[in-house]
Amino acid sequence: xxxxxxxxxxxxxxxxxxxxxxxxxxxxxxxxxxxxxxxxxxxxxxxxxxxxxxxxxxxxxxxxxxxxxxxxxxxxxxxxxxxxxxxxxxxxxxxxxxxxxxxxxxxxxxxxxxxxxxxxxxxxxxxxxxxxxxxxxxxxxxxxxxxxxxxxxxxxxxxxxxxxxxxxxxxxxxxxxxxxxxxxxxxxxxx
Amino acid sequence: xxxxxxxxxxxxxxxxxxxxxxxxxxxxxxxxxxxxxxxxxxxxxxxxxxxxxxxxxxxxxxxxxxxxxxxxxxxxxxxxxxxxxxxxxxxxxxxxxxxxxxxxxxxxxxxxxxxxxxxxxxxxxxxxxxxxxxxxxxxxxxxxxxxxxxxxxxxxxxxxxxxxxxxxxxxxxxxxxxxxxxxxxxxxxxxxxxxxxxxx
Numbered sequence: 001x002x003x004x005x006x007x008x009x010x011x012x013x014x015x016x017x018x019x020x021x022x023x024x025x026x027x028x029x030x031x032x033x034x035x036x037x038x039x040x041x042x043x044x045x046x047x048x049x050x051x052x053x054x055x056x057x058x059x060x061x062x063x064x065x066x067x068x069x070x071x072x073x074x075x076x077x078x079x080x081x082x083x084x085x086x087x088x089x090x091x092x093x094x095x096x097x098x099x100x101x102x103x104x105x106x107x108x109x110x111x112x113x114x115x116x117x118x119x120x121x122x123x124x125x126x127x128x129x130x131x132x133x134x135x136x137x138x139x140x141x142x143x144x145x146x147x148x149x150x151x152x153x154x155x156x157x158x159x160x161x162x163x164x165x166x167x168x169x170x171x172x173x174x175x176x177x178x179x180x181x182x183x184x185x186x187x188x189x190x191x
Numbered sequence: 192x193x194x195x196x197x198x199x200x201x202x203x204x205x206x207x208x209x210x211x212x213x214x215x216x217x218x219x220x221x222x223x224x225x226x227x228x229x230x231x232x233x234x235x236x237x238x239x240x241x242x243x244x245x246x247x248x249x250x251x252x253x254x255x256x257x258x259x260x261x262x263x264x265x266x267x268x269x270x271x272x273x274x275x276x277x278x279x280x281x282x283x284x285x286x287x288x289x290x291x292x293x294x295x296x297x298x299x300x301x302x303x304x305x306x307x308x309x310x311x312x313x314x315x316x317x318x319x320x321x322x323x324x325x326x327x328x329x330x331x332x333x334x335x336x337x338x339x340x341x342x343x344x345x346x347x348x349x350x351x352x353x354x355x356x357x358x359x360x361x362x363x364x365x366x367x368x369x370x371x372x373x374x375x376x377x378x379x380x381x382x383x384x385x386x387x388x389x390x391x
Binding site: 006007008009010020021022050051053054056057058059060061063064066067068071073074075091092093094095122141142143144145146148149150152153154163164166167168170171173174175177178179180181182184185186188 | 210214217218219221224227228231236256257294295301303334338340342349360363367370374378382383389
């Protein structure tokens, strides 16, 4: 499409996303589709109107996502869940997902420059013991075959994470192996 | 398998009342909806755009590409149990063996990131198995391999290839969700098993 201006670097700027296949037209959405969207406002997004072609899967995916990232009753601080999402996206190569979750990581951690170094230098950037452990665990989980193991757990524990927090790292990083594959393969980012 | 059994807990070997069971209960909505995702993908209301046989074949292929694991064994059994797709089990196993490699790899958009480009296998189904698998599954396995190992290589042409092989737009969405969901499920199970082992 002539209107697409794809970014060529990782960025914390807000990006658009353009679908390669047809989302459902807003006029065709039924109550079954709105249930799948969870938030009615998502009817304005091409991405969600594409995924809502399978409303049951979208609804379950969205509720999984929200609990993993937004349920901060206990467990890992939000900033580090977002760091896991951003690191996974940086490693898999999803510029769109990385932009969104790098911004969230910056907002919640107030460490915008460190987050930018993850984007600029990649997953090998030295971000201090605790963040390094989270990034390394996310990378090990994203690898195929999966490379996550006892060394990652020992490192996360040394950095001060308890088992509930480690489960949040596992959930957050694993979820972005779901999200990255949809964002990367059904359309592309645009500046 | 009983429908009430949580598939991730089963595959990760999490016993009721164990420490990890208690931790997972604190993310109840995520746990229940990972389960609903699984059921929506493998026991859908409507399978007209992506048949149950195709779902079983793609799932066995995707999980097998990640190496041997309880998850891969579970989906191999699921394929063997599908009356229509069981005949494909041997072909899927052979294609898994041909497709196994290490990821993620692939190219970034041309520019400063190009120095991070990493070459790797561009998997295509072997000519001798194309007839048995049929054009829809041939296209699906090739795209699934891309999604597993080199998702950053995906391009609009890949969507056109699926459409040309007979996939509907809705079918492509569900198929992409299935591969992406399995990428999640495999990692949660693997992560939880590692954590359980490190706490034993």
